[in-house]
Amino acid sequence: MMIEEDEITILLSDLFELYGYDFTNYSKASLKRRILRLCSLDKFPSFAELRYRIKSDPTYLQRFVEEITVNVTEMFRDPQFYKTLRTEVLPSLGSKPFLRIWHAGCSTGEEVYSMAILLKELNLLHKSLLYATDLNPTVLEKARKGIFPLPHLKLYSENYIASGGIHDFSSYYTAHYGQVKFREELSEKMIFSTHNLVSDRSFNEFDLILCRNVLIYFDKDLQETVLRLFDESLGSLGYLALGSKETLKFSSVAAQYRQLNREKIWRKIY
Amino acid sequence: MAENLLTPSHRLVVIGGSMGSIDALMKLLPNLKVSVPFALVIVLHRKSSVDSTLADLFATRTRIPIREVEDKDTLEKGNIYIAPADYHLLIEQEMIFALDASEKVNYSRPSLDVTFESAADTFGSATVGVLLSGANADGTAGLTAIKKAGGLTIAQHPETAQAPFMPQHAITHTVIDYIFSMDELAAYLNSLG
Numbered sequence: 001m002m003i004e005e006d007e008i009t010i011l012l013s014d015l016f017e018l019y020g021y022d023f024t025n026y027s028k029a030s031l032k033r034r035i036l037r038l039c040s041l042d043k044f045p046s047f048a049e050l051r052y053r054i055k056s057d058p059t060y061l062q063r064f065v066e067e068i069t070v071n072v073t074e075m076f077r078d079p080q081f082y083k084t085l086r087t088e089v090l091p092s093l094g095s096k097p098f099l100r101i102w103h104a105g106c107s108t109g110e111e112v113y114s115m116a117i118l119l120k121e122l123n124l125l126h127k128s129l130l131y132a133t134d135l136n137p138t139v140l141e142k143a144r145k146g147i148f149p150l151p152h153l154k155l156y157s158e159n160y161i162a163s164g165g166i167h168d169f170s171s172y173y174t175a176h177y178g179q180v181k182f183r184e185e186l187s188e189k190m191i192f193s194t195h196n197l198v199s200d201r202s203f204n205e206f207d208l209i210l211c212r213n214v215l216i217y218f219d220k221d222l223q224e225t226v227l228r229l230f231d232e233s234l235g236s237l238g239y240l241a242l243g244s245k246e247t248l249k250f251s252s253v254a255a256q257y258r259q260l261n262r263e264k265i266w267r268k269i270y
Numbered sequence: 271m272a273e274n275l276l277t278p279s280h281r282l283v284v285i286g287g288s289m290g291s292i293d294a295l296m297k298l299l300p301n302l303k304v305s306v307p308f309a310l311v312i313v314l315h316r317k318s319s320v321d322s323t324l325a326d327l328f329a330t331r332t333r334i335p336i337r338e339v340e341d342k343d344t345l346e347k348g349n350i351y352i353a354p355a356d357y358h359l360l361i362e363q364e365m366i367f368a369l370d371a372s373e374k375v376n377y378s379r380p381s382l383d384v385t386f387e388s389a390a391d392t393f394g395s396a397t398v399g400v401l402l403s404g405a406n407a408d409g410t411a412g413l414t415a416i417k418k419a420g421g422l423t424i425a426q427h428p429e430t431a432q433a434p435f436m437p438q439h440a441i442t443h444t445v446i447d448y449i450f451s452m453d454e455l456a457a458y459l460n461s462l463g
Binding site: 005027028029030032033034069072213215216217220223243244245246247250 | 282340357361363371388392
């Protein structure tokens, strides 16, 4: 099955007009792949069939959004990144009376639980609030429950140790029937909410914003808009953390930031 | 710089490989002339890690500028680009790279099929797809897409591959224009105008 560029444009304008979801500044190459993948998963014989289903069945919209956006994530992904959070970033924020952290595009929450574990081990969790947002309510519901598939825990545990964790990782969860549930005390400080980076505004001032492997799905214009939104939402001397292949350097806000060593973490320098 | 910007009238060569391909590329790269008139993209299966040592390793074997791709990098001819570990590598119509951290394809991220298919979509008949040594079936569907788009397909001669399964799988299941040893591949790429 083939999809032409202008067919994608038509579909995106349907989505915006009917449902208010604006994907027009998403990466076209990635979007096209995701749409073709969905057509194959849900066995649409043609692009027209997909378009008709989206226009005529509002309940299908939720599935479309969930499958078009990428929800692949893991705990302590890129252990060196978490080591830097543990040894440099969080200790430098530790003297604050209160810590506000925003996970933008948190998906099913694996990174939020990783952060809660770091904060717990640094004795900062009690004075922290973790705001976790995503445009997709279905993944937020999963994140809120803190339940993850057991087979993934071997990797997560290895990542945790490689990131400098010295506790027994299995003490943070209980396993039941192929799934694990993370301890309630980790999720007590989490606030989950839908937020669309394309259309929603800044909603608070933060000390640390994490948005990893989300900007790669946006074109350069939308990246700039979102980086400005983060800049408006960061307090002075706050930190912004991006994915390992993402950068601030093309953005107009770059001059106000200093990058930490080799990690994709920038500090607001005023 | 502007004269280096690619348009689809220039060629794009995408080399994909898995087990045994690092050695093959260490042989190929010193034999490529420095001013190649195409952009060369290398996609290899490897363990997920964020270190960029593969680009450093290959840089010891060639004077062609070589680097690991970052999000939204521009494709320019005369350069070699390495797909980063743990991301699929796509190419936008605007001749810039896009990275994608979605599900593995053929148990792999980066997947060779994903980049081959994206290259075919953007560069069409100006695409040359090369499949090297490896032990899985990734790459065959991608070469089929390149062939469909009017591009050219090459497989490493299985007898010269440390792991012959991957090039042999493509030779059996799709249309391959040339089956080359690494010396023949270098000579062919040097002859591209």
